[in-house]
Amino acid sequence: MGHTGMARKQFHLSWFLSQGYGPKGWRGPWPGSDTARWMMPDLFVDLARSLERACFDYLIIEDSSMLPYQFNGSHDTYLKYAASTPKLDPSVLVAYLAQATKHLGIIPTLSTSEYPPFLLARLINSFDHVTEGRIGWNCVTSSNDGAAQNYGHDGQLPHDERYDRAEEFTDLVTKLWDAWEPDAVLLDRDTPMFADGSKVHVVNHEGRYFRCRGPLNAPRSPQGRPPICQAGGSARGQLFAARWADTIIADAGNPEAMKRYRDTVRRNAVAAGRDPDSIKVLFLANPVIDTTLAAAQERRRMQQADANQHLDMQLANMSRLTNIDFATFDPDEPLQGLETNGHQSALAKWIGKTPRQLGMNQAVKQGLDLTGTADHVAGIMAEMMEEVGGDGFLFFNATFDRRYVIELCDGLVPELQRRGLTRTVYEHSLFKDNLMAF
Numbered sequence: 001m002g003h004t005g006m007a008r009k010q011f012h013l014s015w016f017l018s019q020g021y022g023p024k025g026w027r028g029p030w031p032g033s034d035t036a037r038w039m040m041p042d043l044f045v046d047l048a049r050s051l052e053r054a055c056f057d058y059l060i061i062e063d064s065s066m067l068p069y070q071f072n073g074s075h076d077t078y079l080k081y082a083a084s085t086p087k088l089d090p091s092v093l094v095a096y097l098a099q100a101t102k103h104l105g106i107i108p109t110l111s112t113s114e115y116p117p118f119l120l121a122r123l124i125n126s127f128d129h130v131t132e133g134r135i136g137w138n139c140v141t142s143s144n145d146g147a148a149q150n151y152g153h154d155g156q157l158p159h160d161e162r163y164d165r166a167e168e169f170t171d172l173v174t175k176l177w178d179a180w181e182p183d184a185v186l187l188d189r190d191t192p193m194f195a196d197g198s199k200v201h202v203v204n205h206e207g208r209y210f211r212c213r214g215p216l217n218a219p220r221s222p223q224g225r226p227p228i229c230q231a232g233g234s235a236r237g238q239l240f241a242a243r244w245a246d247t248i249i250a251d252a253g254n255p256e257a258m259k260r261y262r263d264t265v266r267r268n269a270v271a272a273g274r275d276p277d278s279i280k281v282l283f284l285a286n287p288v289i290d291t292t293l294a295a296a297q298e299r300r301r302m303q304q305a306d307a308n309q310h311l312d313m314q315l316a317n318m319s320r321l322t323n324i325d326f327a328t329f330d331p332d333e334p335l336q337g338l339e340t341n342g343h344q345s346a347l348a349k350w351i352g353k354t355p356r357q358l359g360m361n362q363a364v365k366q367g368l369d370l371t372g373t374a375d376h377v378a379g380i381m382a383e384m385m386e387e388v389g390g391d392g393f394l395f396f397n398a399t400f401d402r403r404y405v406i407e408l409c410d411g412l413v414p415e416l417q418r419r420g421l422t423r424t425v426y427e428h429s430l431f432k433d434n435l436m437a438f
């Protein structure tokens with residue numbers, strides 16, 4: 001066996017477009033010259049090009065389907081801060097990002113609670129065709145009753161049943177994706193035979209939640225089954241993810257928690273009859289990079305100060321995730337005895353702390369705190385991956401601007417590449433093949 005250099009295992013990089021296709025950085029120090037045109041794709045196209053220059057695996061576009069109103073029983077706080085609203089439809093953005101890039105994986109969030117399975121399977125299949133194999137699907141179950149009410153329901157199904165339904169949903173979607181055999185299309189003009197009917201199969205799904213005849217009215221797409229991304233954090237959510245996901249995104253606060261999370265994913269994968277290496281677990285991180293450690297720390301301090309100054313914004317975000325109105329509690333009383341049909345894993349971490357403590361930390365609490373120079377942070381990331389075992393990071397900053405993108409893509413990533421930790425070229429044309437390459 002020859003030794004060909006590079007002893008270190010490479011890891012993956014991805015970007016979470018937190019708070020979806022909406023206004024970014026409009027209150028920050030580098031807002032850009034035309035914040036009123038936030039709905040134009042320009043900033044996101046620049047982001048996608050930068051991510052591709054830095055050889056990221058993928059970009060996820062977060063989404064939800066409501067104007068939140070859970071804090072103080074009103075949408076006012078959300079609108080005041082543009083907190084998780086407004087959001088345009090992520091699929092519209094996908095088309096622009098796809099045109100501007102050649103290699104980057106693009107993952108819109110499309111909820112199993114809101115889309116009919118056929119429509120979702122068809123949309124992703126179409127995207128996979130026009131991107132020539134670079135689309136993925138962030139497969140979520142919606143947690144908020146507000147979204148359910150926009151689609152004619154009183155509220156969401158009970159937490160675990162949402163995942164039972166999502167199992168059947170995803171099974172049906174993948175059956176639709178597989179219904180055309182890879183060689184069904186012949187394009188033989190003499191016979192003539194555009195497609196061979198014996199290689200296109202009716203699905204005839206009859207389940208507990210869905211009925212669908214199938215097949216899709218379009219051929220199998222370049223990836224066939226585009227990568228499925230999942231973020232379920234509860235025990236039930238993690239089982240669902242282990243069954244269906246090609247990549248799992250997780251918010252774990254430190255290397256021990258990351259390792260525990262990833263080990264659980266891998267154990268669950270084996271129990272589900274899958275190769276654990278076929279699931280890439282990427283951890284939410286929120287880097288602040290500057291030319292000196294002191295400058296980076298000062299920027300982190302300013303983020304914290306902004307969070308402290310706008311406690312209502314932080315509490316409103318917690319209310320949105322849990323359907324619990326945090327305006328009704330004494331801000332200095334520890335939380336106890338709360339239950340949610342929303343984000344259970346988030347609420348579990350908040351019990352025992354006061355709303356004020358949580359609110360003050362919320363803005364910077366999410367994701368790993370990676371603060372320093374590019375060199376310093378690259379070193380920390382290397383150590384973390386060594387300890388955890390893989391598989392990479394999911395960068396995000398809810399209020400990013402172009403400066404932030406450049407700091408990561410042209411400051412931090414070259415340091416990672418110099419150390420042999422992340423890719424310098426895309427070796428494959430399909431998103432899935434790049435994701436599974438290491």
Ligand SMILES: Cc1cc2nc3c(=O)[nH]c(=O)nc-3n(C[C@H](O)[C@H](O)[C@H](O)COP(=O)(O)O)c2cc1C
Binds near residue numbers: 138
């Ligand atoms: C990094 C990350 C990104 C997520 N993105 C979305 C999203 O775009 N839309 C959504 O409805 N939920 C999103 N979620 C929520 C998850 O789908 C899931 O509901 C949440 O982690 C709670 O887990 P549970 O449903 O298993 O309790 C995200 C979660 C994480 C950790």
